[in-house]
Amino acid sequence: MESWVVSNVVVALIVVGVAGLAWFGLRDRMWSQALGELWCRRRYSVLVIAFYVAVALLDSISWVGGMEAQSDTVARYKAQSILDRLFADTRERSYSAPFADREFYGGAALQRPGSHVLGTDIIGRDVFYLSLKGARVALLIGGLTSLIAIPLALLFGVSAGYFGGRTDDLVFFVMSTLASMPGLLLLIALIMVMGKSTLAVCLALAVTSWVGFCRVSRGETLKLRELEYVCAARALGVSELRIIFRHVLPNLMHLVIITGVLMFSGLVLSEVVLSWLGIGVDGSWGQMIDQARNELSREPIIWWNISAAGSALFGVILAVNFVGDAVRDILDPQTLRQGE
Amino acid sequence: MLEVAGLTTSFPGESGEAARIPVVDGSDLEIAGGEVLALVGESGCGKSMTALSIMRLVPKPGRIVSGSVRLEGRDLLEFSVSAMRQVRGGEISMIFQEPMTSLNPVTRVGDQVVEAIRLHEPVSRSAALERCLELFVQVGIPDPQARLRAFPHELSGGLKQRVMIAMALSTRPSILIADEPTTALDVTIQAQIIRLLRDLQRELGMSILLITHDLAIVNEMADRVAVMYAGRIVESGSRLDVLARPRHPYTQGLLRSMPALAPPDERLPEIPGVVPPPGQWPDGCRFATRCSIQVEECRRCVPEMVAVADGHLAGCHLVETGQEPGGEA
Amino acid sequence: MLAYVIRRLAYGVVVVFGVLLFLFLLFFMMTNPDDVARKALGERVPPEVIEQWKVNHGYDKPLFPSSSNLTDNMLFEHYRRMLTFDFGRSDADDTLIMTRIREGMGPSLALTVPLFILSLGVAIPFALLVAFFRETYIDRTGVVLSVLAMSVSILLYIIGAQYLIGKLLRWFPISGFDFDPQLVVRFLALPLLVGVMSGIGGNVRFYRTVFLEESNRDYVRTARAKGCGEARLMSHHVFRNSLIPLLTQVVLAIPFLFTGSLLLESFFGIPGLGAITVDAINGNDFSTLRTMVYIGSLLFIIGQILTDLSYGLVDPRVRLE
Amino acid sequence: MNSGSRDSALLSVEGLRTWFPIRQGLFRRTVGWVQAVTDIDLDVPAGTTVALVGESGCGKTTAGRSILRLEQVQAGRIVFDGVDLCALSPAELLPYRRQMQIVFQDPMASLNPRMRIRDTIAEGMRSFGIGATNAERTQRVAHLLERVQLDPMQMWRYPHEFSGGQRQRICIARALAVDPRLIVCDEAVSALDVSIQAQILNLLADLQDELGLAYLFITHDLGVVRYLADRVAVMYLGQIVESGPTEQIFSSPQHPYTQALLAAVPSADPGRRSGAPPVSGDVPSPSSPPPGCRFHTRCPHVTERCRREMPQPVSLDDRVIRCFLASPGGGAAEGAGQGGENP
Amino acid sequence: MSSRWPATRRHRLAWMLVVACLACTNNPYPSSDSEKKILYTSFGDAPRTLDPAVAYTTSAHVITGAVYDTLLEYHYLKRPYELIPGLASDLPRSYRSEDGGIVYRFELRQGVLYQDDPCFELGGAGRQSREVLMADVAFALMRIADPDVNSPVAEPFSNVAGFQDFTARLSERREADADFARRPVRQQYAEVGPIDGVRVDGEHVLEIALASAYPQILYWFAMPFTAPLPWEAVEYYDGRQGRDRLADHPVGAGPYVLAEYNKQSRFVLEANANWYGALHPEWRAPGAVYPFEGEERDRQAGRLDPAVVGRPLPFIERVEFRREKESIPYFNKFLQGYYDASGVIKESFERVIHEGGLSEEMRALGISLEKTVQPSVYYIGFNMDDETIGTPAGERARLLRQAMSMVIDAREYARLFMNGRGVPAQSLLPPGIFGYDEAYENPNRRIDLERARQLMEEAGYPNGIDPKTQRPLRLTFDTPDTQAQARLRFEFFTRSWRQIGIDVEISATNYNQFQEKVRNGSYQIFMWGWVADYPDPENFLFLLWSEMARSKSGGPNTANFSDTRFDELYLSMKGRENGPQRLAEIREMLKILERQRPWIELFHPEDYALYHGWLTNVKPFGMSFSTTKYRDLDATKRASLRADWNEPVLWPLYAVTLLSLAVLVPGIITFMRERQ
DSSP, X not given: OOHHHHHHHHHHHHHHHHHHHHHHHHHSHHHHHHHHHHHHHOHHHHHHHHHHHXXXXXXXXXXXXXXXXXXXXXXXXXXXXXXXXXXXXXXXTTSOOTTOHHHHHHTOTTOOSSSSTTOBOTTSOBHHHHHHHHHHHHHHHHHHHHHHHHHHHHHHHHHHHHHOHHHHHHHHHHHHHHHHSOHHHHHHHHHHHHOSSHHHHHHHHHHHHHHHHHHHHHHHHHHHHTSHHHHHHXXXXXXXXXXXXXXXXXXXXXXXXXXXXXXXXXXXXXXHHHHHTTOSOTTOHHHXXXXXXXXXXXXXXXXXXXXXXXXXXXXXXXXXXXXXHHHHHHHOGGGGTTTO | OEEEEEEEEEEEETTEEEEEEEEEEEEEXXXXXXXXXXXXXXXXXXXXXXXXXXXXXXXXXXXXXXXXXXXTTEEGGGSOHHHHHHHBTTTEEXXXXXXXXXXXXXXXXXXXXXXXXXXXXXXXXXXXXXXHHHHHHHTTOXXXXXXXXXXXXXXXXXHHHHHHHHHHHTTOOSEEEEESTXXXXXXXXXXXXXXXXXXXXXXXXXXXXXXXSOHHHHHHHOSEEEEEETTEEEEEEEHHHHHHSOOXXXXXXXXXXXXXXXXXXXXXXXXXXXXXXXXXXXXXXXXXXXXXXXXXXXXXXXOOOEEEETTEEEOXXXXXXXXXXXXXX | OHHHHHHHHHHHHHHHHHHHHHHHIIIIISSOHHHHHHHHHOSSOOHHHHHHHHHHTTOSSOSSOOSSOSSSSHHHHHHHHHHTTOOOBOTTTXXXXXXXXXXXXXXXXXXXXXXXXXXXXXXXXXXXXXXXXXXXXXHHHHHHXXXXXXXXXXXHHHHHHIIIIIIISOOSOSSOOOSSHHHHHHHHHHHHHHHHHHHHHHHHHHHHHHHXXXXXXXXXXXXXXXXXXXXXXXXXXXXXXXXXXXXXXXXXXXXXXXXXXXXXXXXXXXXXHHHHHHHHHHTXXXXXXXXXXXXXXXXXXXXXXXXXXXXXXXXXXXXXX | OOOGGGGGEEEXXXXXXXXXXXXXXXXXXXXXXXXXXXXXXXXXXXXXXXXXXXXXXXXXXXXXXXHTTOSOOOEEEEEETTEEGGGSOHHHHHHHHTTEEEEOSOTTTTSOTTSOHHHHHHHXXXXXXXXXXXXXXXXXXXXXXXXXXXXXXXXXXXXXXXXXXXXXXXXXXXXXXXXXXXXXXXXXXXXXXXXHHHHHHHHHHHHXXXXXXXXXXXXXXXXXXXXXXSEEEEEETTEEEEEEEHHXXXXXXXXXXXXXXXXXXXXXXXXXXXXXXXXXXOOOOTTSOOSSSTTTTTOTTOOHHHHHSXXXXXXXXXXXXXXXXXXXXXXXXXXXXXXXXXX | OTTHHHHHHHHHHHHHHHHHHHTTOOOOSOXXXXXXXXXXXXXXXXXXXXXXXXXXXXXXXHHHHHXXXXXXXXXXXXXXXXXXXXXXXXXXXXXXXXXXXXXXXXXXXXXXBOOOOGGGGGGSTTOOOOBOOHHHHHHHXXXXXXXXXXXXXXXXXXXXXXXXXXXXXXXXXXXXXXXXXXXXXXXXXXXXXXXXXXXXXXXXXXXXXXXXXXXXXXXXXXXXXXXXOOHHHHHHOBSOTTOXXXXXXXXXXXXXEEEEEETTTEXXXXXXXXXXXXXXXGXXXXXXXXXXOOOHHHHHTTTTOTTTTTOBSOOOSEEEEEEOSSHHHHHHHHHTTSSSEEEOOGGGHHHHEETTEEOHHHHHTTOEEEEEEOSEEEEEEEOTTOTTTSGXXXXXXXXXXXXXXXXXXXXXXXXXXXXXXXXXXXXXXXXXXXXXXXXXXXXXXXXXXXXXXXXXXXXXXXXXXXXXXXXEOEEEEEESOOOHXXXXXXXXXXXXXXXXXXXXXXXXXXXXXXXXXHHHTOOOEEEEEEEOSSSOTHHHHGGGOGGGBHHHXXXXXXXXXXXXXXXXXXXXXXXXXXXXXXXXXXXHHXXXXXXXXXXXXXEEEEEEXXXXXXXXXXXXXXXXXXXXXXXXXXXXXXXXXXXXXXXXXXXXXXXXXXXXXXXXXXXXXXXXXXXX
């Protein structure tokens, strides 16, 4: 299947999933209260994140065709996202031209902010457009990795904590083994061995980041297992599997959310370092920063390039960190330390 | 000796500073020298907060809003921070409910007592240790010499509470505030601690403000009793007055619903409903929502404390109007 | 106590074996030694030379032991070499990896030890200050600043510091290193500054959380009730108890001082183990990378044991048995 | 062994032993045992209340949980309705789970905070197939909530929206949902304020009258015991030291520990203040109980024999006592204690 | 209280010490060195090896070229490049031998010594050095022939009679006799016997007999590969028992010795006291004195100052190489005066260069600029074995390649990524190489979008649409360079191709995956560069010789180009002296390439070198040849200028301190007041 079809399907699934969760969350008093509280405390951060998500979604829904007016034949046959279409060269006069050959050969590289809101980069691409495109990559890195790492961590953590014994020994051993390898090096080694691709980067990030949450969820499960309501459920003849799904997992959900939020910023920041090492994801802000890094020494200084990518990155990380803090306070003040 | 008047302590509400919710609402207390006053009430009625307010240890963001706390005539609320520090642990000491967590877990208990001594008196460490040893003997800690070097986790709950008492007594305070000192302890240990406190009080001639929810302990220890409900004192008087001849319906209800006093196989008289949480206290008499004999007036205006006997006050409209709420004692 | 240490070490050894197995799977089963050889020797190499190179570097043996051949295989060799610290030669340029580690350790320590001490020395007082002034604007500002500091990529810190302080203000050399102790201070100033800056946000926030959590405990109330002043409370009671959670972080960080800092070292031209690792990554030098991961894990395991032991020292409640 | 009531007992426990291993080291070798419950015998006749009393750490909670097979039992028989539960596989045990339920001390910890009240109560019905449809179960939940004097409209709320007393009612409703014959109340009223405690005690009494329930009431509060229980068993360090009808135990305790315990209870009677010298010292650790009689370290009447030999339970009329001094003819401990009776 | 006072004072002292240590200076060198004649330069990654038979990179030759002196050298100033005698007393005489082959006869100066080194103890206890003999040159050549040494230049030497035969004999013996293989290599070589074409005649004469015509071989004698190498060094530096390896420890007879070699941070070259220039100044050997003549522009640039002409070399006593991984810090340090010479980094180009010359600012600093076009070429190559883009697709693919060639604007590329420092390439021959024609314009390298589109149509891809898939033609550009910065460059190309409707995907994979693809021949487009070994067209044209095809022999012809006429012409041109016939042959070869387009030639990079005023006698040199010994510098001038340029700007420090105090103090005061 074409990658853009996959992307559209995934977006559709995500939208449906989020809508479902939102419906459930707003209906459920406990979650809607938490959401309301979050909105009260971190309105602006939530809006910022929503903006990034919206941009990422605009960049994820794509289809082929409808670009006949374009001079670029390749683009005509390639899936173009909504964002790409918004910035297509029909709008050149009003705004900017990411693929404009004229500008390119007319010497529009490294233009100061002006007719291009944030200027252009060394090969004449619009920096604003590139920064927006980075949002999708960042969310992809954060989201896909969390999607791999958290269920994995939950599976191992909960089964180790709940069943104990040999299962626990084995999971604990795997955890200590993985945890004892220096994170960044392991990450690099994994990517070097798996080859450089978005999926490989996400997989490697997942392998290096699931241990922390696994440990937290194992510890929490150990605690939950001893709680009286679990005991009561057992006395009521509820099956072990149902206890896990009805009594243990729901009470880990707040940790899942907190970890997910906190993990996100860490993942996006590690990608920057990976980009510098040449094993990052194409189109990420990290790559932009690395590409723009040297332009800083030009005279006169080319600052718009790196600052656009840097601020886009900073903006989302800051918003996520603020929201993460709030989420942590709202959902569970006791897990402050384990969340670190 | 200690006179608390109109003490009000409040916490910010959901909507912030603008709507502060009082947790202690105009309490009046008086403790004479050498007397044991028991402040009794159910959980959430503000008795612990009263004690912390006296010590000016209300946790943030709570704040004492009004009232006065007079220790031998001086208003503690107007003391400077450093002067108050001298009062704490000097003239007024305090012991807490949970001996498990109230001691610093990483410091030897001897050192903790020594610290308390040296914070108030310029004595050498060895002299302070000497004193500490004496105190340990006094509070009945077996093998005191060895216990000086013990860490809190090496001691049982009873011993920890004895250490707490030793620490509180180290500077010979004139008042000891004991906040639920035996709640976390087993019955046999509780009996030991009660006896110890009673003996020490007599020996040293100090006053004790005993905070508890257990009327049996009040009976065992107190000279006078003040009953608190929803941030206010509703009845006060001598032990016999209050326990044997309660005048406020709440006090009466409490006493009647104690299973220890009730004859078996009879239905326990119960007080319906629950203590309303701070912020949801009714306007008039706070007990009105649960009171079985309330009248219209109860819901409208706050009853005054009226003397029903010599030194026996009760805050109930029915007492005011001369009606006797619940005839029997 | 001794029994505990022995048991803890034994488990450490088990984990080391696990780590080695993982590394074996990663580096031997999933990579083709021919490619590594070609990268090291150049494009136009006759096959015999590649074979010879594989023999020299021990890539020519069968992967797994068989019943007839227990020792002459890569798995056994891998374990033998790693466990005896006989790391062999680099895949890229045939230098002895051990020599290289020995050479790189000094510069790494010269950077990381002061960085470690400075980070603690800056972050802990700052966190104590913020915790002391809790619920005031100093606290709020401190927290916001911490989050701001955390949200900036370390790459931007490095680029910014080199540009601003190195180039515009000319305070310190932009990069470089020297073994002369008088000179090295100049070179380390900038990486230290960047290192402290990039870590301070997270550290202050973490320490503040720990301090605040401790200062809400009952024994703090007891100390207040016996007349203890706020400053003494922070230093004598809160801080001492906070040491226990802090230790996990701090003691665990100590072994990693030896492996240096990947980014700082390679950006600031410090010839430490971090820079060696980055070179190994860029040079497809799997044997060096493998060794560095192994050493990192080894140090981590030691660090964990040290952490557990230090709990016993700091927390009287913990009995090591 | 115990006397006559055996045949009519709904639950009878014989020689129950629950020890927890203390594991250490790399290979988790067992280096010792926490002797939580050691060889206890107990009968709960149908429709009656038996109280298990003791101080914290005496093993009474473990005993309760062991009876419900919520802990791994080392030895002994738990005969419920004529069937030894210890011999059953988990699947075979299931029908018996329905007949025995438990109510815990901390009503907050015993309710899943992420589950609605309705689901919490209906969970047991679901697993035992009570009520064919969801709607039917909801109906039943409403009925149960009414029975424990709660508003059925509140069934869609979460536990944190209720007060402590209400939560305890919910726990009771959950236990009742599967029509049990025995409810183990593990400190069920200890965490409640006096006024609320009275409400719950009354509720429990009402339910017993209506449904003929048997209670195993585990508590440290002798006041409650005296009010509620038909029979009392006093535990000390994992053993039952004395058991018998409530009235007898309270009026003439035989075992020195029972005497001390009763003496230590503060009197709420304004006319009386307890003046007895309380028993000294602390409870030893259950992982290394003293040899001989377990109470000998604190016993005022200790003899050389007590230090060496462990006394065996002795039946005296309707009572069982584990003390050398309580020989059928003797009652040597009588002189001591009961100080609580004198003002 | 009184006891606290000294503590405070100690505290303050410590503070002052810290401040003094940091003392805000950016000088990276000890101040004691500031007056010494030390040349400061840098390296990026340490060379993998310094073994003269193997080291083939510019970074290695900077060291090996200075440490290993060769029989021949280049003239420092003259262009086109000219060989002069080095260790040889004169240029070699050539004559035809009886069997018709050409023989070169080299004569070595007598009394030339190696640098002092412990390895010479192998030749007798207490010996620190020994005389250089022609046997050492023969030994070096045998090492090149030795398959175990894996010399990258064995191929050109196969023109020497019996060279490959020696290789074959050696491997055969080794395979047959394990005992033999364990012996020291000197013994092995002695046993297997000399290379037929390498004849040592006495101690100081060497004759090289060629089996086939290869006049370019003389250039190899100006490179470290053929430098005399003492067998003691090979035997001693084997990497065992704590001894270095030869790859890390050069032992030569050159003007410098390697005094310090830390691959992670620093190399140091120091003047060799044993160098023949220092031992025998009376020889006034051409390689040991500053040249007397040069080009006209050398006179203008002051490189032929009478004060320096004929002075004994070297001038600089010490060269320090510091590691600089990144060009920007290096350049900034150059501007601060801490490096003596630098290239112009693209990022600072506008600042440094103004209308082709130095900017006002740079001139004010006393910096001078030297430009040279390097004898090298960068190109995009097509895999001629590929089904779509190579020979199998026949004429269609040729048109496609032509079209693709017509849209890559090398001038724009050079402008964007190299600040225009590159001469757009019309053919693969760079300026200064025989056969280069300034007037030649490659019709298929002219940027002509219309024509390219037309060609696409002719090739059967109208508008770039592949008739098979009905979508734009999809090709892959493979590279092992995964750096983010490199990606930009590749994107430049893909965007250009997009204009004619070709959809080129950049596949940046790690080295191993790239290797895998190359091995399987599953690559289509790649980018590569070639730097000349010696200034002869043969050194470029062999890159497309079918014998060198990667698919066939693993050679450097990665395009797998194969054309019989081209091969014929190549072999004929190779043995010829420069002349009209050779020129005609070269022209014809270029015509074939013009039409076939296995490559899209991009540019010949132009080197802009900057020098501080205190560094003199600098002339850029295109060949890989160490010129350090000719350079000179004025350390006093350098020291004073450095001090002027590096005054730290301190006011922000004070400002930040004041600001933080201003924020903190009122807060603390308010808080304290509130607490009272």
